[in-house]
Amino acid sequence: MASNENTESKTYLPAGMPAPEPTRDGLDREFWEAAKRHELVVQKCNSCGTFQFAPEWICHKCHTLDLKWHRVSGAGRIYSWERVWHPAHPALKSACPYIVVVVELPDAANVRMVGNLLGNPKIDVAFDAEVEAIFEDHPEGFTLIQWQIAPR
Amino acid sequence: MSEFTIKDKTAIAGLGETQYYKRGAAPVSEFRLALEAIQRAADDAGIPVTAIDGIASYSNDRNDSIRVATALGLPELRFTNMFWGGGGGGGSGAIGNAAAAIVAGFATCVVVYRALAQGQFGRFGATPSMRTISGPIAYTWPYGMSTPAQWIALRTRRFMYDHHITQDPLAAIAMACYHHAQSNPRAIMYGRPLTRQAYDDSRWIVEPFHLYDCCLENDGAAAVIVTSADRARDLKQKPVYIMASAQGSDFRQGAAAENGPDYATSNFKTLAPRLYAMAGIEPRDVDVAQVYENFTGAVMTSIVEHGFCRPDEVMDFCTFENLTAPNGKLPINTSGGNLAECYMHGLELIIEAARQVRGTSTCQVKDAEISMVVSGPMVAPVSDLILRR
Numbered sequence: 371m372a373s374n375e376n377t378e379s380k381t382y383l384p385a386g387m388p389a390p391e392p393t394r395d396g397l398d399r400e401f402w403e404a405a406k407r408h409e410l411v412v413q414k415c416n417s418c419g420t421f422q423f424a425p426e427w428i429c430h431k432c433h434t435l436d437l438k439w440h441r442v443s444g445a446g447r448i449y450s451w452e453r454v455w456h457p458a459h460p461a462l463k464s465a466c467p468y469i470v471v472v473v474e475l476p477d478a479a480n481v482r483m484v485g486n487l488l489g490n491p492k493i494d495v496a497f498d499a500e501v502e503a504i505f506e507d508h509p510e511g512f513t514l515i516q517w518q519i520a521p522r
Numbered sequence: 523m524s525e526f527t528i529k530d531k532t533a534i535a536g537l538g539e540t541q542y543y544k545r546g547a548a549p550v551s552e553f554r555l556a557l558e559a560i561q562r563a564a565d566d567a568g569i570p571v572t573a574i575d576g577i578a579s580y581s582n583d584r585n586d587s588i589r590v591a592t593a594l595g596l597p598e599l600r601f602t603n604m605f606w607g608g609g610g611g612g613g614s615g616a617i618g619n620a621a622a623a624i625v626a627g628f629a630t631c632v633v634v635y636r637a638l639a640q641g642q643f644g645r646f647g648a649t650p651s652m653r654t655i656s657g658p659i660a661y662t663w664p665y666g667m668s669t670p671a672q673w674i675a676l677r678t679r680r681f682m683y684d685h686h687i688t689q690d691p692l693a694a695i696a697m698a699c700y701h702h703a704q705s706n707p708r709a710i711m712y713g714r715p716l717t718r719q720a721y722d723d724s725r726w727i728v729e730p731f732h733l734y735d736c737c738l739e740n741d742g743a744a745a746v747i748v749t750s751a752d753r754a755r756d757l758k759q760k761p762v763y764i765m766a767s768a769q770g771s772d773f774r775q776g777a778a779a780e781n782g783p784d785y786a787t788s789n790f791k792t793l794a795p796r797l798y799a800m801a802g803i804e805p806r807d808v809d810v811a812q813v814y815e816n817f818t819g820a821v822m823t824s825i826v827e828h829g830f831c832r833p834d835e836v837m838d839f840c841t842f843e844n845l846t847a848p849n850g851k852l853p854i855n856t857s858g859g860n861l862a863e864c865y866m867h868g869l870e871l872i873i874e875a876a877r878q879v880r881g882t883s884t885c886q887v888k889d890a891e892i893s894m895v896v897s898g899p900m901v902a903p904v905s906d907l908i909l910r911r
Contacts, residue, residue, distance in 0.1 A: 383664075383665070383666055387663070387664050387666065388651075388652045388653065388654060388655040388659075388663050388664060389653065389654045389655070389664065390654070390655060390656065390660035390661075390663075390664050391654045391655065391656045391660065392656060393656045393657050394656070398656075398657075398660075402660075422777075422781075423779060423781055424658055424661055424777065424778035424779050424781065430774060449680065449780075449785070450676045450677070450679050450680040450683075450780075450785070450786075451676070451679065452672065452675045452676050452679055452728050452729055452730075453726070453728065453729045454666055454667075454672060454728045455725065455726040455727060455728060455729070456671075456725075456726070456727040456728060458647065458648055458649045458666075458668055458669045458671075458672070459648075459649040459651070459663075459666065459668060460651055461651075462666055465666070467726075468666055470665055470666060470667045470672065470676065472676055472680075472780045472785075481781060482779060482780050482781050482785075483661070483779055484661060484662045484665055484667050484779050484780055485665050486665050486666070497680075497683050514664055514665070
């Protein structure tokens, strides 16, 4: 219980949510490793420059297998959002409502990421609002990419 | 159009359903429910169950085809097929695959079934407790974005923002389904009418979805017998001809973490034109439609993508009056559908589409000739179907 209270103060959602692990085939290992270093990376094709997220083994545009990880600034724009009231996971029983956002990354051809919008979960969120990535370290040893409204 | 087509070459000849139960209320096992539905469909067609020589299903049905064939003592199984993908996306596609198998000569009489006992197995609306996850779900689940309601709400929200749509069309769709269920004694929500006030007062699941925007969770089974058009004409029921079916996905709709390039879509923009082209009809020829309601928002976008109205016409088109039988412009989900009849992954919608053609619906559209089914919008892959008298 004590450790639970400890983590609740530091993370947007309570402890007990499933923890992300890199896939065993190594496809997204660098994404999660970079997050731990507080760097946001997106897959980019070395041959034609196409960005893609989630990562894949091939470039969907030019079909080369030569893909690398490209560091982006963490600037984002809210493409869609929702306020969740029903706890679908047992760990969320007392965490509702919370806000989920879909964020576009303008400096990576608008690929999208899903996260939470830090702050008051009761606010109405503006579409296309500018946000910035926040790296949320969890005691279990992984880091989530969260978002907050960018300072003007 | 391709010279290869299934158009009008096959027909639905038999319909079978068990009683539909609330989640967890089925008194017998899921597999037995599947067998009962198949037997009823064969009885309805007027054929012995051993005449079945093909099996097709979808959504990774747990009731394995060879176990079914063995249990029923099928003498010669010639075709088995599973439509890939989850949710209800494969319902119409499984019928299309059955028709294709018959046209190709693989089989002569194919049963399509779906059985669900969410009380005996896992729930679709709840997230299993796992300590660690990886792959596509690792990009969403840790943020509390793990259920179909949650991803379909995000896409619906964007569509509503782009096209200045209020809560009204979602409420109208939910109320139309509940209205139709009030005439259907088989429906779980029979005797439970829904007012706009009750809709508005119901709790949010995830904005913009109230409780009543969300499908039910049920136990039961349904089955459909597909055979050649020639053979169907000699059987017990009036044939329900399969005019057309389409299946698949638009560009990169499987991209994880909400990265489908066209985001606020039900995933029918490339399918619907193929469907109409095979049938040789236009949207205005459709008399009645069963549009899979995982959530009302996906019904709204499916209506748009099947050409019944433009996005900027949704507020005027998706009204209770337009969506209800017998006089609406496009009566939908006339048995109550996934929201109010039963959540049988949309196979109950295909059965209702066939009933409309037979003239036996509890909310019959007068002289219904052409009957459409849209399966599993906002998942990938998806499928759709046009039936005719």
